[in-house]
Amino acid sequence: MGWLAPGFLLGALTIAVPVWLHLLKRSASQPRQFSSLMLFEPQVRSTTRRRRIDHWLLLLLRVAVLLLVAAAFAEPYVRGHLPGTAPDKLLVLVVDDSFSMQVGTRLADARREALAIVAAKPLNTQAQVVALGARAAVLTEQVQDAAVLSAALRAIKPTDARGSFGLLTSMARTLAAGTHMPIEMHLFSDMQATGLPPDFNELRLPHNVTLTLHAVGSMSPNWTVESVSAPPQVWDPTKTRIVATVAGFGTPAATRTVTLLINGKSAASQSIKVPAAGRASVVFAGPDIPYGLVRASVQIDGADALSADDRYDFVIQRSERVHGLFVHQGSDSSTGLYFRSALESAADAAVVLDEVSPEQLRGRDLAPYAFIVLSDVAGLPPAVEARVTAWVKAGGRALLSAGTAAAQQRRLPVFDAPILGSHDYTRDDSRFTSVASVDDAYAPAGTLPGWLGIKIFYVTRVDAPQAQVALRLADQTPLLLEKRLGKGRVLLFASGFDRLTTDLPLHPQFVAFVDRLGSYLSGRTNRVSALSVGDSVDLRPDPAVRGSADVLAPDGTHPLDLREAARVRSWPLPAAGFYALTLADSRHDLVAANVSRLESDLTPASADKLKLWQATGGGPGAAAATMPAPSGAITAAPAESVHNLWWYAMCLLLVAVIAESLLASRYLNTLRESS
Amino acid sequence: MQNLLDPAVLNAISGLDLVAATVVDGFVAGLHRSADFGFSQEFAEYRAYAPGDDLRHVDWNVYARSDRTYIKLFDGETNSQLMLLVDASSSMGFASHAVSKLAYVRFIAAALAYLATRRQRDATGLVVFGDTVRDFVPPASRQGHLQRVLASLMQAQPQANTSYAAPLTHLQAFLRRRGMVIVLSDFYAPPADIVKAVTPLRIHGNEVVLFQVLDPQELRPTVDGSSMLIDLETGAQLEVSEDYVQGRYRERIDAHVANLQREARRAGIGYHLLQTDQPLDQALLQYLRLRTGRD
Numbered sequence A: 001m002g003w004l005a006p007g008f009l010l011g012a013l014t015i016a017v018p019v020w021l022h023l024l025k026r027s028a029s030q031p032r033q034f035s036s037l038m039l040f041e042p043q044v045r046s047t048t049r050r051r052r053i054d055h056w057l058l059l060l061l062r063v064a065v066l067l068l069v070a071a072a073f074a075e076p077y078v079r080g081h082l083p084g085t086a087p088d089k090l091l092v093l094v095v096d097d098s099f100s101m102q103v104g105t106r107l108a109d110a111r112r113e114a115l116a117i118v119a120a121k122p123l124n125t126q127a128q129v130v131a132l133g134a135r136a137a138v139l140t141e142q143v144q145d146a147a148v149l150s151a152a153l154r155a156i157k158p159t160d161a162r163g164s165f166g167l168l169t170s171m172a173r174t175l176a177a178g179t180h181m182p183i184e185m186h187l188f189s190d191m192q193a194t195g196l197p198p199d200f201n202e203l204r205l206p207h208n209v210t211l212t213l214h215a216v217g218s219m220s221p222n223w224t225v226e227s228v229s230a231p232p233q234v235w236d237p238t239k240t241r242i243v244a245t246v247a248g249f250g251t252p253a254a255t256r257t258v259t260l261l262i263n264g265k266s267a268a269s270q271s272i273k274v275p276a277a278g279r280a281s282v283v284f285a286g287p288d289i290p291y292g293l294v295r296a297s298v299q300i301d302g303a304d305a306l307s308a309d310d311r312y313d314f315v316i317q318r319s320e321r322v323h324g325l326f327v328h329q330g331s332d333s334s335t336g337l338y339f340r341s342a343l344e345s346a347a348d349a350a351v352v353l354d355e356v357s358p359e360q361l362r363g364r365d366l367a368p369y370a371f372i373v374l375s376d377v378a379g380l381p382p383a384v385e386a387r388v389t390a391w392v393k394a395g396g397r398a399l400l401s402a403g404t405a406a407a408q409q410r411r412l413p414v415f416d417a418p419i420l421g422s423h424d425y426t427r428d429d430s431r432f433t434s435v436a437s438v439d440d441a442y443a444p445a446g447t448l449p450g451w452l453g454i455k456i457f458y459v460t461r462v463d464a465p466q467a468q469v470a471l472r473l474a475d476q477t478p479l480l481l482e483k484r485l486g487k488g489r490v491l492l493f494a495s496g497f498d499r500l501t502t503d504l505p506l507h508p509q510f511v512a513f514v515d516r517l518g519s520y521l522s523g524r525t526n527r528v529s530a531l532s533v534g535d536s537v538d539l540r541p542d543p544a545v546r547g548s549a550d551v552l553a554p555d556g557t558h559p560l561d562l563r564e565a566a567r568v569r570s571w572p573l574p575a576a577g578f579y580a581l582t583l584a585d586s587r588h589d590l591v592a593a594n595v596s597r598l599e600s601d602l603t604p605a606s607a608d609k610l611k612l613w614q615a616t617g618g619g620p621g622a623a624a625a626t627m628p629a630p631s632g633a634i635t636a637a638p639a640e641s642v643h644n645l646w647w648y649a650m651c652l653l654l655v656a657v658i659a660e661s662l663l664a665s666r667y668l669n670t671l672r673e674s675s
Numbered sequence B: 001m002q003n004l005l006d007p008a009v010l011n012a013i014s015g016l017d018l019v020a021a022t023v024v025d026g027f028v029a030g031l032h033r034s035a036d037f038g039f040s041q042e043f044a045e046y047r048a049y050a051p052g053d054d055l056r057h058v059d060w061n062v063y064a065r066s067d068r069t070y071i072k073l074f075d076g077e078t079n080s081q082l083m084l085l086v087d088a089s090s091s092m093g094f095a096s097h098a099v100s101k102l103a104y105v106r107f108i109a110a111a112l113a114y115l116a117t118r119r120q121r122d123a124t125g126l127v128v129f130g131d132t133v134r135d136f137v138p139p140a141s142r143q144g145h146l147q148r149v150l151a152s153l154m155q156a157q158p159q160a161n162t163s164y165a166a167p168l169t170h171l172q173a174f175l176r177r178r179g180m181v182i183v184l185s186d187f188y189a190p191p192a193d194i195v196k197a198v199t200p201l202r203i204h205g206n207e208v209v210l211f212q213v214l215d216p217q218e219l220r221p222t223v224d225g226s227s228m229l230i231d232l233e234t235g236a237q238l239e240v241s242e243d244y245v246q247g248r249y250r251e252r253i254d255a256h257v258a259n260l261q262r263e264a265r266r267a268g269i270g271y272h273l274l275q276t277d278q279p280l281d282q283a284l285l286q287y288l289r290l291r292t293g294r295d
Helices: A006-023 A056-074 A106-119 A146-154 A165-178 A334-345 A382-393 A509-521 A562-567 A607-615 A620-624 A646-674 B016-032 B060-066 B101-119 B145-155 B165-172 B191-205 B242-266 B281-292
Strands: A032-034 A076-079 A090-096 A126-132 A136-138 A183-189 A209-215 A222-229 A241-249 A254-262 A265-274 A279-285 A292-300 A311-318 A322-328 A351-356 A371-375 A397-401 A417-424 A435-438 A458-462 A468-473 A478-485 A488-493 A536-538 A550-552 A570-572 A577-582 A588-594 A642-644 B043-048 B070-074 B081-087 B123-129 B133-140 B179-185 B207-214 B227-231 B237-240 B270-275
Touching (some): A056 A646, A090 A106, A106 A146, A106 A183, A106 A209, A126 A165, A222 A292, A222 A311, A241 A265, A265 A279, A292 A588, A311 A577, A311 A588, A334 A509, A371 A382, A397 A509, A458 A478, B016 B145, B081 B101, B081 B165, B101 B281, B133 B145, B133 B165, B165 B191, B191 B207, B191 B242, B207 B242, B207 B281, B270 B281
Parallel strands (some): A090 A126, A090 A183, A322 A351, A371 A397, A397 A488, B081 B123, B081 B179, B179 B207
Antiparallel strands (some): A076 A642, A126 A136, A241 A279, A254 A265, A254 A292, A292 A311, A417 A458, A435 A468, A478 A488, B043 B070, B227 B237
């Protein structure tokens, strides 16, 4: 036996009050007048007699009342089974509240069937209610009270989440691990085929779980804007192409009208023919996009049962191009050409590159530039180096390439590292070397494929133990390094961007690499145009920055409370729509969340698959299971459960109060008569 | 008729004179049916009128026939007088039921005064005392005297302590004629002291009777558990237990009553114990016994 709230047991100390009343107040009885005390003798009364308690039964009842009150608040419980209440099984009612359950009366039907199960449940059977959406949300404890279960079922609301039956199986395994009682699980769902995981092994149920499926709804045709491909950032809208794909599930061939909305206003509209149960794409070229963060949507005239997926929201940010400064030796004209060509070839072409010689850098104002590239510069005048270094320390970013010219110096300017020497691999037998290790987390180069195919002919060795190495050659020579300098960053490519030191400019990934470098150096973040419901947004890109974040939800509410606003780093998007974010560093952002289009396909899973799924558990169909039960499974007696004795304490309290009232009334009458 | 002597019934009657009349008339009516006692107010003899005699007693018929003035005398009509000494100390205010001890004493005193004045034509006097003499009505038998006695009884309120010495000493100066002295009190004092204080009243051949008036709760008190008692006269407090009250106290009160009775008889003083829940006829009967010399 234990107590759920043992602090309330301190209330038992109040039994001192009736004891005091019965023991001490007794000597302070009401004085009576008498004719004369002449015939009375002063008595020496024993202490024991004086302290004898009057009305033992009444005192015991009053003490019992106080103890029962304290016990009721402290909520006593026992582990095990009360006589006649041994639970025979655990009933788990799982209601699918995913997006597809919004079709027609699916959720209401599911809720009604679940309530019927609760109503027919034996009194001593424990049950639990679970809502299956983005996660398996346990809505109740394991209780026998049908009212609690019914209230939880009625509280289930449809969500924009994607349902996955794999989550249900995972939850069933967790439940089965916590109890050896047979688990009777009921799933009330539309049984979408897309809810089944690709790997059927993920659906395998524990041996003591019996799954009963309650399918609601039926196949309904449904159109949806399946996807939209749009650049998250644009500088020249005339070159922008927005491609939207419209899909039909179980639909006949039809013509749909597709509309592009910019900030809620119709910007363009097209009609496309969607084949039966097929897809069709439409392109919106050069839409008129205003500056700033733009709320864009593509929507169709779906006229189906699930209208919420007929619209796809996304965010486009339009801004000005940034300028970069490319400094190279006057004799080197090729690297600038390669670099600029690569930047301009990138899809978004966000950078305008200005080329200058080291001498021209002397009088150049560095403030307008987002980054500076020092391409194999043999040396910088001290004043110029000091200006560039100060600009970096103030928050700028610079990239140095150390080719054959730069290697002639004793130290690298700006990067401020001594040059240990150089290695000309063309003189080796292998004639070249290649990249051996890549830091995948490093944004400019991390996930780019094809590094192993790049031939490096010449490399400059520097002594920079504090620098982060992103690319390393086969002989462990660092090829791409980065170090902080004040508030800014300096990157070092320990070879050149020409064709003499590496064949990188000849490879396709050179364009992607330079594009990423341009984005990284100019401080542009990697935006995405749209997220899915359930995806998390990062409210604190820099964890070191302490500040309060805020989220303005599509319904106009602020879902973060003060504690969350001050501490939460990432926050999952709960529903479809646009979310205005205020990040911890006070920057503002806008993200769009869309319902997973897997929910748009309302095709139910095949009966064979569902039977197979049921057969994986311990139900009647288990014998037909084609998958073996897990070896080493433990079969044990039903697990003990916790029984709250609060109700019994209250019943006893009621009896004690009535008895006390009757007895006290009787004593009062006696006292009145005697007085 | 016996109900008319019940103190509880009498307590509902507002006027003390009416109470007295009710008690005595009822009591006399009961006596007429008795063969043992006779109430005499029959003619006894004539006596020549002397100055100072009450003209109301002159037999005017004899005067008309003989031209002489005679006083008509009846049996029992002697020169006796009745002195009622009423204790009105605080302890007399005790009551465990509707009738307090002082109220009971009022009824008795009023009835005795009525009986003596109206029926026996005795002179009746009254002394109301506590620790001192608070009221004194000299004995007389004239018309209207009874009302004065009753008025004094009505005004008596329980207060102060009891002292038998001072009032009785004061009373001795007024006892010039042979008569009867009735002391009505609860007698919460040592019996020897009471008798010693009362004995001087027997001068001039007076009959002295002590009526000890007690409440039933004083004789057989009941308490629930432990109780705190307050002395009505001194204000002293004493906590007593139930077992003491039902044991030791009863022994002491019984001994006190027995001692007082023994001491009184030893001194030739009459003694009677009256309880406030009992009819008043015992007190009247005792008075008549003494009056007729049959006690």
